[in-house]
Amino acid sequence: MLTSLIKRLEHFLPLSDPDKEWLNGLVSRSDEFPAHADIIREGEVPAGVFVVTAGQACRYKILPDGGRQILDFMFPGDMTELHGLLLKENDHGIVCLGPTTVARLDSDRLIREIISHPYVTVALWWNSLQQGAILRERVASIGRRDAYTRVAHLLCEIFERLRLVGETVDHTYMLPITQVELGDALGISEVHANRMLRRLARERLIATDHRVLRIPDQDALRAAAEFDARYLHLDGAPRAVLDALSASRLLP
Amino acid sequence: MLTSLIKRLEHFLPLSDPDKEWLNGLVSRSDEFPAHADIIREGEVPAGVFVVTAGQACRYKILPDGGRQILDFMFPGDMTELHGLLLKENDHGIVCLGPTTVARLDSDRLIREIISHPYVTVALWWNSLQQGAILRERVASIGRRDAYTRVAHLLCEIFERLRLVGETVDHTYMLPITQVELGDALGISEVHANRMLRRLARERLIATDHRVLRIPDQDALRAAAEFDARYLHLDGAPRAVLDALSASRLLP
DNA sequence: CGGGTCATTGATACGTATCAATGTGCGTGG
DNA sequence: CCACGCACATTGATACGTATCAATGACCCG
Numbered sequence: 001m002l003t004s005l006i007k008r009l010e011h012f013l014p015l016s017d018p019d020k021e022w023l024n025g026l027v028s029r030s031d032e033f034p035a036h037a038d039i040i041r042e043g044e045v046p047a048g049v050f051v052v053t054a055g056q057a058c059r060y061k062i063l064p065d066g067g068r069q070i071l072d073f074m075f076p077g078d079m080t081e082l083h084g085l086l087l088k089e090n091d092h093g094i095v096c097l098g099p100t101t102v103a104r105l106d107s108d109r110l111i112r113e114i115i116s117h118p119y120v121t122v123a124l125w126w127n128s129l130q131q132g133a134i135l136r137e138r139v140a141s142i143g144r145r146d147a148y149t150r151v152a153h154l155l156c157e158i159f160e161r162l163r164l165v166g167e168t169v170d171h172t173y174m175l176p177i178t179q180v181e182l183g184d185a186l187g188i189s190e191v192h193a194n195r196m197l198r199r200l201a202r203e204r205l206i207a208t209d210h211r212v213l214r215i216p217d218q219d220a221l222r223a224a225a226e227f228d229a230r231y232l233h234l235d236g237a238p239r240a241v242l243d244a245l246s247a248s249r250l251l252p
Numbered sequence: 253m254l255t256s257l258i259k260r261l262e263h264f265l266p267l268s269d270p271d272k273e274w275l276n277g278l279v280s281r282s283d284e285f286p287a288h289a290d291i292i293r294e295g296e297v298p299a300g301v302f303v304v305t306a307g308q309a310c311r312y313k314i315l316p317d318g319g320r321q322i323l324d325f326m327f328p329g330d331m332t333e334l335h336g337l338l339l340k341e342n343d344h345g346i347v348c349l350g351p352t353t354v355a356r357l358d359s360d361r362l363i364r365e366i367i368s369h370p371y372v373t374v375a376l377w378w379n380s381l382q383q384g385a386i387l388r389e390r391v392a393s394i395g396r397r398d399a400y401t402r403v404a405h406l407l408c409e410i411f412e413r414l415r416l417v418g419e420t421v422d423h424t425y426m427l428p429i430t431q432v433e434l435g436d437a438l439g440i441s442e443v444h445a446n447r448m449l450r451r452l453a454r455e456r457l458i459a460t461d462h463r464v465l466r467i468p469d470q471d472a473l474r475a476a477a478e479f480d481a482r483y484l485h486l487d488g489a490p491r492a493v494l495d496a497l498s499a500s501r502l503l504p
Numbered sequence: 505c506g507g508g509t510c511a512t513t514g515a516t517a518c519g520t521a522t523c524a525a526t527g528t529g530c531g532t533g534g
Numbered sequence: 535c536c537a538c539g540c541a542c543a544t545t546g547a548t549a550c551g552t553a554t555c556a557a558t559g560a561c562c563c564g
Contacts, residue, residue: 043482061392064478069392083381086374088490091385091483115367122338128380129335133343135387140313140321142394143439147552178510187395189553194512210561226316230295231343238340399520430542441521446544462529505564512559520551527544534537 002103004077004165005051009123011164013237019120028106033096042093046084048107052076055100056176059092070185072134077165082124097177118245130233137231142187150186151196152225155206159215160229175213254355256329256417257303261375263416265489271372280358285348294345298336300359304328307352308428311344322437324386329417334376349429370497382485389483394439402438403448404477407458411467412481427465
């Protein structure tokens with residue numbers, strides 16, 4: 001069931017019950033992967049469209065010197081590009097961080113039938129836009145912010161993304177990633193990632209207990225992070241889009 | 253005229269004359285901007301779809317401390333996201349680096365009519381995919397490569413992108429960017445960008461003459477850059493896509 | 505209880521930022 | 535036509551952020 005994906009899409013625009021049923025009906029199979037299992041390998045032929053339904057994964061690249069750069073995290077409701085269909089080769093891999101459940105969509109049907117579901121079309125379109133925005137913000141973070149701000153910023157972003165799919169409780173969430181992964185995502189070393197986390201904890205901007213992260217004062221953390229959630233484009237669709245959809249004019 | 257855009261798209265799949273005429277017919281106006289003029293400002297309401305037809309621009313973000321991160325360069329044939337239509341606010345700005353000509357597309361017609369041009373649809377789809385891939389490679393570069401490799405890598409990428417639209421001669425192209433901009437794009441300082449360029453020149457991997465860059469030995473530069481062009485996805489559409497299109501099955 | 509993964513901390517090395525100064529080419533106005 | 539100013543490139547000296555190396559500690563699972 002694509003509950004998380006649907007929840008996320010509905011932050012942009014409402015979906016009808018038939019739309020949701022259609023989406024859920026696209027799931028051709030659901031697999032559970034153990035931690036560190038590759039869902040998609042760089043260089044291989046793309047194999048369809050996948051949706052993370054539980055657990056967490058990340059997109060990554062391995063560089064010639066063996067270093068790894070994590071490009072983005074994938075939480076429940078995140079999916080691979082619709083577009084795997086168009087390319088001959090994956091330019092990055094996707095690996096599970098912990099035990100992860102992945103739904104596979106029937107991409108033939110998706111392509112063939114999506115046109116009759118304009119609300120879903122637009123919502124998935126927004127989804128791909130948001131992905132790009134997240135990536136751009138990451139470039140800005142890694143390129144121009146210091147390690148401390150980068151860590152704080154990513155923690156804010158993860159909070160927002162998990163909140164959208166109901167994976168937060170109060171100001172608390174399961175921190176799904178190790179410090180190595182945090183470093184690999186932010187272009188810093190594991191050791192430095194640890195120091196920055198400790199500093200954030202010392203300054204009472206975060207509190208960690210086992211794998212649970214608590215944000216006692218979200219405003220304070222956001223200030224330290226220079227975090228401005230607008231880049232996530234969470235305000236919902238512009239009226240013009242909704243009007244066009246309800247008039248069935250946006251897509252014939 | 254969208255000559256460069258069309259040239260670029262045809263590296264993915266062939267377009268028919270009617271398709272090209274339709275694309276060119278979408279241009280509602282063409283404006284010339286001077287250097288440093290903003291085409292799109294961060295935070296403003298998106299204003300349609302733009303295509304760079306001559307000159308060069310860049311996407312960028314300004315951080316709270318005044319620092320700038322350049323997210324990507326835009327050369328002739330590069331366009332803004334199709335999707336500006338869906339969002340309420342731009343998450344980044346676009347500014348001209350030199351004198352630049354920008355075509356504005358009639359986005360209403362684009363949305364309404366694109367469906368009757370499946371080859372164009374798929375080509376633009378590929379285009380947005382490639383944009384994502386470029387951004388991901390930038391994350392990997394900034395996050396995990398040293399400054400020397402980053403500079404070399406970007407120079408290789410720019411060469412490929414300009415080559416696609418016929419803006420290179422032999423192994424030479426107009427280097428359209430200053431060293432400040434190079435630094436802002438790669439997350440390094442202007443001074444260090446200069447040193448890396450000088451080192452590349454000293455090692456005979458590049459030669460600069462005014463604003464013209466020559467790559468005497470492309471293999472050597474690529475080796476120094478860890479550059480592997482596969483992430484640009486230049487091989488053209490998979491046969492399955494072409495077959496589906498010619499059978500008119502990919503899009504009804 | 506042992507071994508593995510992950511977190512933590514200190515000491516040191518290195519890459520890159522920053523500051524400062526000079527050089528170079530080019531367009532503009534006198 | 536030349537002098538000025540301005541943007542950009544270049545180079546050296548120094549400071550700082552972060553990587554790396556190394557060792558220990560904490561926790562979990564079989």
